[in-house]
Amino acid sequence: MPSVNIEFSPSAMIALNAIIALMMFGVSLELRAGDFSRILRAPKAPVIGMLVQFVLLPAATCGLTLLLPIDPQLALGMILVATCPSGTFSNIMTWLARGNVAVSASVTAVSSLTAGIFTPLNFALYAGLNPNTRALLTEIHVEPLDLLAMVVLVLILPMLAGMALGKRRPLIARKLEKPLRHFSLLVLLAFVGGAFVKNFDQFIEHFHLFFWLVVTLNTLALGLGYLCAKLWRLNDADVRAVTLESGIHNSALGMALIFTFFPQAGGMLLIAAFWGCWQLLAGLVLALLWARRAPAGAVAAEVAQ
Template identity: 60%
Template structure:
């Protein structure tokens, strides 16, 4: 795949990282220590979800990209997305889907903290394990320490600050929640737009390839999350929450990493950018389907009770 370098001056990259950090700060305002203590009290669902998110999804992604001999640049993009934590809209989608919001919030909090280490580690590990992507990973000279520091800056620090500020200013999260959600969506669309505009030729040339890769990859993530939880004998509400946590990835973080460290990796950009758009479509559709299904089941139960 032809590489097209996207040039960002240092000031633009700093501004971009600050915007992502602000978005994470807003998300973390509603996180409490109880969200983490809940895992200690009822660890099964969140721990299964985190295993599926940080171990199974990257492993399966690495194996499938190797077996299908996916073009290395595209394969690296898939592995980077699979290494990211849950996205900022997973909690809302879980609520819409009548899933267990407590499990979703717990997973979001823990995965965002864990991602400070796990995202750089998984990306480096699985990128190296795939023999097709290993030479490319070496060629683009990834600085593991700088990548770790970037993820800490845009995830770890704002998450910690939000958890400190949130309880002290209880109305703050309520006031800025809606604007921040709009900001997050607009930022995601802007990042995706920049990636597509700067790679128009690749977008047209490889659309039929990366489109189906992202659709299949995202569908696999949602399926792994749901059936991994289902086979672990978790309740339906927990299965829905875990499915959306695993399938809604923080692709904005993936794009920031690519813009910062791999601006010449156009294939990675296309995968991460299209994932950021597609997972909103697939996650919303699945949430509304589950919501409709719950409504129909509730009405059926009422009919049965009325007839008995």
């Protein structure tokens, strides 16, 4: 298997971390305590979504990397993406799919807040179970506490700051939320686009290696969410929310972790970068297919305020 070397500057790590923090701050401006208390009032659907994200998908991904004869860097990238929390775009996709946005918002909020524990823990656990990735992890010498600190700084603290501003200064938060979300998204796209252009030859050369891995992993994530939601007999609106929450992850956080802790593991970046593009395409197609008919047995919830 040929090695993959993605070029980037040290300043890129700082820039990407700042982008993620800004995105989480902007998104969290409209989060309220009610998004978390919904799980206590109606726990079934959100708990299933969390179960898929932090238990079933990481375990299934580890099993997949053991079965497939793939490069350790690509396998490590798959495990990292699978252990990242759900992304905020899942809320938009759920709304488009006429699903239960309250469930989606609850799972996104709680998974992002608890990612400081579950992402480093799951990543260290499942990367260590695969002999090939364990060797690579040992070679790189990643400390779980350092990984935890990174997630706290770029995910949890900006989220708490955004929620605090939204509660104390709701008018200011309302004015800032949409511009910040658009700005951070544009900056992130520019960053990813620049990295793609700079490393175009690498992406083209190794496209056949990571394309099917990402497609297979994303299909597995969506399938697990759908299957578990159906097995627990959730209504259609909740099924759509849990499915999309399971399949759309915060790949930008994955990229930030890779740039910070795995700068020499270009194969990991290939997985995370392409996952970020593919999950939006797959999620949008699925959402538009579902949008053609109303969910049976329930009325799709309005967008959470």
